[in-house]
Amino acid sequence: MSTAPLLRVEGLSSGYGPLRVLFGVDLDVGAGEIVALMGSNGAGKTTTLRTITGQVRPTDGRVVFDGVDVTAAPAEALARLGVALVPEGRGMLRDLTVEQNLELGAYVVRDKRAVRDAFERTYALFPILQERRTQLAGRLSGGQQQLLALARALMSSPRLLLVDEASLGLSPVMTETAFDVLREINRSAGATVLLIEQNVCALDLADRAFVLERGRVVDTAEGEAVRSMQGRLRRTYLGVAEGGEAP
Amino acid sequence: MRPSRALAVAAVAAAFVGSLLLGDVKLSILVGVVAVAIAALGLDLLVARAGELSLAHAALLGIGAFTTINAGDRGWPWPLAIGAGIAVTAAAATIAGLPSLRIRGLQVAITTLAFQVFAEAFLFSRDDVTAAGRTLDRPAMLEGDVQLFLFSVACLALVLLVRRRVGVTKSGRAFGAVRDVEARAVCFGIVPGSTKLLAYALSGAIVGLAGGVLAMKAGSISAKDPFLLLESLQLVAIVVVGGAGSAAGIVTAAVLVKALPQFYSTIPIVDLRADRVVPIVSAALLVLAIVAEPQGIGALYRAIGRVADRVLRPGGARAAPEPRPRFVDLAAATGHAGALRDVPRDLRLQMPVRALLETTEVRVQYGGIIAIENVSIEVRRGEIVGLIGANGAGKSTLFHAVSGLAPATGSIRYRGVELVGAPPSRRSALGVARTFQDMGLVRADTVRENVLLAQTWLAPTPAGVSILGLGTSVNEERELRRRADLALELFGLAHLADERLGDLPYGTMRTVEIASAVAAGPDLLLLDEATAGLGPDESHALGDRMLALRDVLGVTLVVIEHHVPVISRVCDYVYCLESGVQIAEGSPAHVIAQPQVVESFLGRTEAARGGVDR
Numbered sequence: 001m002s003t004a005p006l007l008r009v010e011g012l013s014s015g016y017g018p019l020r021v022l023f024g025v026d027l028d029v030g031a032g033e034i035v036a037l038m039g040s041n042g043a044g045k046t047t048t049l050r051t052i053t054g055q056v057r058p059t060d061g062r063v064v065f066d067g068v069d070v071t072a073a074p075a076e077a078l079a080r081l082g083v084a085l086v087p088e089g090r091g092m093l094r095d096l097t098v099e100q101n102l103e104l105g106a107y108v109v110r111d112k113r114a115v116r117d118a119f120e121r122t123y124a125l126f127p128i129l130q131e132r133r134t135q136l137a138g139r140l141s142g143g144q145q146q147l148l149a150l151a152r153a154l155m156s157s158p159r160l161l162l163v164d165e166a167s168l169g170l171s172p173v174m175t176e177t178a179f180d181v182l183r184e185i186n187r188s189a190g191a192t193v194l195l196i197e198q199n200v201c202a203l204d205l206a207d208r209a210f211v212l213e214r215g216r217v218v219d220t221a222e223g224e225a226v227r228s229m230q231g232r233l234r235r236t237y238l239g240v241a242e243g244g245e246a247p
Numbered sequence: 248m249r250p251s252r253a254l255a256v257a258a259v260a261a262a263f264v265g266s267l268l269l270g271d272v273k274l275s276i277l278v279g280v281v282a283v284a285i286a287a288l289g290l291d292l293l294v295a296r297a298g299e300l301s302l303a304h305a306a307l308l309g310i311g312a313f314t315t316i317n318a319g320d321r322g323w324p325w326p327l328a329i330g331a332g333i334a335v336t337a338a339a340a341t342i343a344g345l346p347s348l349r350i351r352g353l354q355v356a357i358t359t360l361a362f363q364v365f366a367e368a369f370l371f372s373r374d375d376v377t378a379a380g381r382t383l384d385r386p387a388m389l390e391g392d393v394q395l396f397l398f399s400v401a402c403l404a405l406v407l408l409v410r411r412r413v414g415v416t417k418s419g420r421a422f423g424a425v426r427d428v429e430a431r432a433v434c435f436g437i438v439p440g441s442t443k444l445l446a447y448a449l450s451g452a453i454v455g456l457a458g459g460v461l462a463m464k465a466g467s468i469s470a471k472d473p474f475l476l477l478e479s480l481q482l483v484a485i486v487v488v489g490g491a492g493s494a495a496g497i498v499t500a501a502v503l504v505k506a507l508p509q510f511y512s513t514i515p516i517v518d519l520r521a522d523r524v525v526p527i528v529s530a531a532l533l534v535l536a537i538v539a540e541p542q543g544i545g546a547l548y549r550a551i552g553r554v555a556d557r558v559l560r561p562g563g564a565r566a567a568p569e570p571r572p573r574f575v576d577l578a579a580a581t582g583h584a585g586a587l588r589d590v591p592r593d594l595r596l597q598m599p600v601r602a603l604l605e606t607t608e609v610r611v612q613y614g615g616i617i618a619i620e621n622v623s624i625e626v627r628r629g630e631i632v633g634l635i636g637a638n639g640a641g642k643s644t645l646f647h648a649v650s651g652l653a654p655a656t657g658s659i660r661y662r663g664v665e666l667v668g669a670p671p672s673r674r675s676a677l678g679v680a681r682t683f684q685d686m687g688l689v690r691a692d693t694v695r696e697n698v699l700l701a702q703t704w705l706a707p708t709p710a711g712v713s714i715l716g717l718g719t720s721v722n723e724e725r726e727l728r729r730r731a732d733l734a735l736e737l738f739g740l741a742h743l744a745d746e747r748l749g750d751l752p753y754g755t756m757r758t759v760e761i762a763s764a765v766a767a768g769p770d771l772l773l774l775d776e777a778t779a780g781l782g783p784d785e786s787h788a789l790g791d792r793m794l795a796l797r798d799v800l801g802v803t804l805v806v807i808e809h810h811v812p813v814i815s816r817v818c819d820y821v822y823c824l825e826s827g828v829q830i831a832e833g834s835p836a837h838v839i840a841q842p843q844v845v846e847s848f849l850g851r852t853e854a855a856r857g858g859v860d861r
Contacts, residue, residue, distance in 0.1 A: 016750065018553060040782040041754035042570035088753055128639070139613065142684040142776070143638020165753075169684060169779040171809045173850030174638050198754075198782040201852070234783060 004067065006031040006160055006192050007052075012061035014051040021047040023215045024061065029160065034099045034186050034193045036226075038233060039212035045196045046088055048212065049164055053078055053085055065083045065160070066162045079108050084158035086149050088165050088196075094138030098129055101137050101148055106153030125181050126151050150178060154185060160192045163186070167199045179205055203230050250559035251552030255495070263400070264498050273391040275464070276509050278392070281399040282308075282460040284501035285406050286560045287485040288494060289453030292410060294483075295492035296419060297446035301353075303343050303359040304482045306366035307451055309474025309521045311336040311458020313376055316467060318799040319383030328383060329459035333452045340451020348440045363476050371471040382467040389463060399460045405496055406453050409714065413449070418710035418722060420700040422446050423689040430812045431687035433671040434650055434680070434766070436704025445711055488536060493545020494552050500822070502844055504533075521599045570751050572739035572758050577791055583797040584737040587730055588800055590705060590768035596678060600662055603771055603803050604649065611644050618653070619827040633818035633835065639820040640824040643684055646773050650674055650681050661771065675704040680769035680787030682760045684776050684807075690749030694740060694759050697748055698731040701763035705730075734766035738792065754780040758789070765796065772796065774806045778813055786810055793817045811839065811853055823848060 005028035012025040021044045029035045039045045043231040050056040053075045054064050062195065063071045065081055075085070084105075093101055102122060106115045123130035126147055132140060137148060146169055153161055183205050185191045185211065197200050203209055209226050211219035221229040248256075266277055280826060290304045301307075313331035330805045346358040370376045389398055397448050413419040421442045424432035429439050430825045462468065472478075485504055489497030520836060540546055604626040611618045619641035647653035649661075651671030661668040661677055669677075688697045706713070706723040713720035722742070735741045738758055748756055757780050764772055777793070778786040790813045796802040814835050821838040823831040825848075831841045838844055845851075 018557075019750075033850035040571065041752040041780070041785060046752065139616075141643065146638075165780065168753075169638075169776050169809070171635070171637050171848050171850075172811060172853035173846075173848055176850040176852055185841075200783065230826075 008064040010062045014058040034194045036206035036209040043212045044215040082159035084153040086153045086163045099133040105152035274392045280506045282457045285457035293450040296422040300356040301359040301364040303480035306363045307454045312461045313454035315459045315462035316378040320381035332459045333455035336455025337448045337452040344447030416713040436675045490543025490545030577737040581795045597782040607658040630819040633821040641827040650776030677698035678770035680767045681773035695744040738762040
């Protein structure tokens with residue numbers, strides 16, 4: 001990580017109208033890394049993501065992507081630079097088919113062959129989506145929609161993938177699949193991933209992690225320390241130990 | 248009083264006094280403007296509250312005005328004549344709204360356009376309808392321009408009062424639910440069709456009153472120009488420029504669009520014919536205004552209010568409450584919440600039974616896809632039953648079948664009552680409540696409003712009556728609010744009661760939905776992915792609440808859940824679905840140990856972790 005980070009967030013503050021949510025958040029994501037941004041509900045994780053992608057206007061601070069200042073740049077400008085977002089709550093177009101949704105994901109890709117390759121790659125990663133490709137997205141189960149959201153973001157072969165709660169509503173085995181997919185595209189395609197999670201299992205695949213609390217970064221870890229962060233998080237930041245109440 | 252509020256009161260007072268100083272000619276113009284503002288407020292009720300767009304409101308305005316004059320011409324006293332205008336217009340609006348029972352959105356708007364065209368061609372072309380040559384005798388007390396203006400302002404105030412009442416009663420909540428989550432609103436006991444028609448009728452009544460004001464102003468109306476399609480479009484423009492939902496914005500927009508051109512056309516500007524310039528300038532301003540502030544003048548006012556609050560009372564800015572559920576002493580809170588179970592229930596639904604819910608060979612088919620087949624489960628009273636399985640296994644579909652949102656065959660017996668074929672709105676009265684995976688609540692409303700919404704079935708007074716605050720509706724509303732407070736307290740959400748639901752983090756929204764379902768006083772509660780979006784601590788706390796619901800309140804729960812520690816801790820019995828069929832059932836430990844369950848649901852990591860309480 002000696003080179004300049006792919007994404008750098010400096011002193012980012014923002015909020016909604018009179019409500020202030022973020023208070024000077026600093027974080028960075030190096031090229032080729034998987035970075036997890038952890039925190040409980042209301043800590044400001046989603047707001048951080050929305051501010052990075054220009055959906056919420058920052059009151060202070062900077063967002064730099066690959067050396068370019070993209071503070072408050074609109075989401076479509078980021079998309080063209082190679083940033084893809086998997087929003088919380090899926091954001092599917094329910095009246096389009098699975099395939100049409102995926103096509104939208106490749107909207108910024110001009111090269112027809114690249115789109116075809118992307119379809120092949122995506123269907124190899126998510127066989128269930130190939131099976132259901134002519135079905136309306138609204139007819140998919142919630143978990144399948146979550147996979148579709150992830151697959152859609154991958155269609156543009158993004159350089160940076162921002163994922164808001166990939167595990168939301170997924171069965172344990174599906175969560176594992178989703179995390180495996182992220183690991184796989186990170187390894188094989190070299191995509192950089194910023195994961196927003198409360199599921200501490202996300203730390204299993206993270207190279208680095210930041211913990212957000214009440215709009216501030218309160219903890220960071222790198223390498224092996226990320227693993228030990230799991231226990232720490234369970235105890236402190238996320239409260240009661242998961243499943244740890246009965247000895 | 249907050250500075251913003253004081254400012255608003257001062258502005259309204261200044262506008263009122265300023266109008267009175269304008270002189271008779273302009274005051275008389277203003278009466279017509281107020282009538283248009285009232286009509287726009289009526290349209291806005293439909294647009295902002297119910298999410299329906301009407302292009303027929305100018306025709307309705309005409310129907311109101313002509314009816315009032317016709318009634319007056321027959322010698323009816325003026326209040327009765329106006330009442331007739333209101334009633335006839337409300338009925339006409341209801342007819343205009345009938346297509347909304349079958350179709351939605353833009354298509355409905357087009358059918359209202361057809362209504363407008365019909366009214367122009369077949370009603371306003373008939374002399375017996377348009378009241379040509381007929382007159383309404385104004386009473387002496389409304390003879391002068393000032394008196395007429397005061398009368399029109401009083402009517403405006405009345406309409407504002409009605410809008411306010413809609414906002415705080417079950418009618419407004421039902422409108423919002425039908426607008427945002429129509430298919431799910433039935434689970435609260437809301438009937439979408441009659442709710443929509445009520446919105447049309449109410450909107451029509453307000454427009455009818457606006458027509459009455461016009462009739463009182465003119466005495467007789469020969470021109471039908473003010474009631475043509477162009478005016479309908481202008482009413483829509485006024486709502487858009489003013490900002491849907493903002494009364495102050497809409498009244499301002501009505502003045503800008505209607506009064507200013509008329510004022511200026513009477514004032515010659517050097518060398519330029521004002522009546523030529525004004526339309527061009529105002530059209531350009533209209534486009535600019537909408538681009539600059541899509542939320543309309545109302546948003547501008549709110550922004551000014553915020554600045555005023557910040558500048559004039561710097562310390563008074565509202566601190567954001569912690570947007571998560573608070574820790575609650577469950578023993579105490581559940582003790583109080585026992586009252587939530589106290590709901591009117593048929594005697595036969597109070598009998599002790601062993602199996603609360605039994606499904607036999609339930610099958611649901613969507614088009615060519617069989618979502619579930621041969622699902623036979625039993626839920627005993629006082630149990631927490633877990634429903635697990637891969638994504639797409641059909642768990643939510645089973646919930647849809649039980650709550651009546653999916654076409655099911657087979658048998659679903661609740662306390663021995665067959666549910667297959669029963670309308671979904673009846674099931675809340677039987678004692679079944681549910682949550683949705685992606686939320687069935689109204690994000691634009693506050694937390695409390697949503698908890699009240701979920702209890703709609705407990706308030707049998709018709710929504711229209713509740714607006715007037717008549718009869719039992721006041722007590723009903725008070726009781727609903729008391730229950731809402733109890734449910735919010737139980738779930739640690741009391742401090743968020745007045746926050747807009749959509750502003751809260753996802754996990755908190757989900758908790759609000761569960762609190763809403765509990766407030767409806769169910770015997771059987773279906774939770775779809777109860778802990779999705781919750782952190783480990785919140786999941787644990789929710790587990791505690793599920794146990795308290797079962798043990799203290801005696802609620803039976805069926806829980807779709809992916810979180811194995813929660814399943815292991817709270818469930819008495821678990822069913823596992825895979826591709827629409829049951830593959831395992833039994834105690835949590837037993838089911839989770841089944842190889843097929845590990846394969847399709849649990850996965851190797853979670854299985855290695857033991858999944859269970861370790």
